[in-house]
Amino acid sequence: MTHDLLGRHRAVLPDWLALYYEEPLEITHGEGRHVWDAEGNRYLDFFGGILTTMTAHALPEVTKAVSEQAGRIIHSSTLYLNRPMVELAERIARLSGIPDARVFFTTSGTEANDTALLLATTYRRSNTVLAMRNSYHGRSFSAVGITGNRGWSPTSLSPLQTLYVHGGVRSRGPFASLGDADFIDACVDDLQDLLGHTRPPAALIAEPVQGVGGFTSPPDGLYAAFREVLHERGILWIADEVQTGWGRTGEHFWGWQAHGQNGPPDIMTFAKGIGNGMSVGGVVARAEIMNCLDSHSISTFGGTQVTMAAGLANLTYLLEHDLQGNARRVGGLLIERLRSAAAQVPAVREVRGRGLMIGIEITRPGTDEADPKAAAAVLEAAREGGLLIGKGGGHDTSALRVAPPLSLNVAEAEEGAAILENALRSIQ
Incomplete structure (x- = not known):
């Protein structure tokens, strides 16, 4: 089903329209901080449609x-x-x-x-x-x-x-x-x-x-x-x-x-x-x-x-619901958890950001040279673990972008951090 849609996508849409992942996914529905793809797989969403699903998926009030x-x-x-x-x-x-x-x-x-x-x-x-x-x-x-x-x-x-x-x-x-x-x-x-x-x-x-x-x-x-x-x-x-x-x-x-x-x-x-x-x-x-x-x-x-x-x-x-305060509190916990995990991964040059806007820069270990292939591998590994994140950066797209909905809770932050830790360790 997804493969057929990918073929149709490529037949009628521009070549420069970027898609994530070696096997792109079709997101069919979401709830809270989670989304599901066309194959029924469930993901914790740490990118929110490029920082756009700001509060939650399918928020009843909206x-x-x-x-x-x-x-x-x-x-x-x-x-x-x-x-x-x-x-x-x-x-x-x-x-x-x-x-x-x-x-x-x-x-x-x-x-x-x-x-x-x-x-x-x-x-x-x-x-x-x-x-x-x-x-x-x-x-x-x-x-x-x-x-x-x-x-x-x-x-x-x-x-x-x-x-x-x-x-x-x-x-x-x-x-x-x-x-x-x-x-x-x-x-x-x-x-x-x-x-x-x-x-x-x-x-x-x-x-x-x-x-x-x-x-x-x-x-x-x-x-x-x-x-x-x-x-x-x-x-x-x-x-x-x-x-x-x-x-x-x-x-x-x-x-x-x-x-x-x-x-x-x-x-x-x-x-x-x-x-x-x-x-x-x-x-x-x-x-x-x-x-x-x-x-x-x-x-x-x-x-x-x-x-x-x-x-x-x-x-x-x-x-x-003071989601700014939640971003400060939960984001602070998440960035410290990610910094702790990244300290054990030589390819991580820097974990930076504030609130629920966190960047993880990937370079060749011991250098400042960008490593977009390693960053892409972390993106793929995170998806395999059930987590969606973004990527960016001014040096050949070697930064991972973490920006969950602002209603993220502590348990979800811990779950996402654990998946990201495993994904980062997978490139060593």
Whole structure:
């Protein structure tokens, strides 16, 4: 059955549409933190459809909200007043920390980042954008043009002039040997030097924790230091919260809050987890920035009633059940358990992350050389053990990505860690 579907997939879909595993699986249904494939195999899900099933599979509160809204009206476009869209925008505006915030809904993180770039370049009248090395911001023409990860940027053509800045990866690059304070100072000095050689950019776009890049991050406070430099020159800060938002990092509701000493970002993008699988993305910005466009615009599918109903129900569940606190508590236990296991495996260069956003970097033992084949072998072994994880990284996809639904409990964390430990030991 699965083999037949794979053949049909390859016959009609692009060759570049990536599939996990030597024998790709078809996921047919899920419940809580588990999913089942077409062969009836049950898996503990530690990737959540790329950090998208944020609370739980088949969460009753969300499925009920979707069903009830679908029974009334699914879609009308933004040309008409839309109560669920207004209600969700009000809640996100309050939570964002951005003063006088306006919210625009899209269908994906890619589209949200496109919109943020449109706003920033229009507001600043500049098509120059600063981005971080090892970054990922989506698959559209403009988004791949600001993506600092070679494996996910298929063309150098772009409508933007992109300049890449140091600092998104703490443990690699020319400043890796420095202490945290000196690392930040060196990155700030590099940014100031770069700005001295170019026309004023529109914005810096940055993920507080780099997602596709392998869950790497700078020391806390780096983007606050960057913001001080940017603010002096009127350059905007765009925080890409597509993967880090909604409490996943545990310590903060938004990833930017680890760098918030100089205030919130000018623009923030979000997507993935807020819809718990429904297609929801969006942009939050100060009114003067959001309203800078001097032409009409709409969104046919952004903010459609059924996705907004899902987002409202999901956000309510997240807040009422303190899933941010759960991510901090259970994530803290999980990362320590994985570090303990990895200490016995020479191929593990680093276990990093915070909350329920954990990266495990695989290299050739005793070196910093990436080992994508070993990382792929761990992915396969984890699946054989009944666990689904992701992979990424800026060095030939050699980082494993662990990002379970935020409702993960301690027993499931222990079960997943045990499976991962065995998978890691299998490559020795």
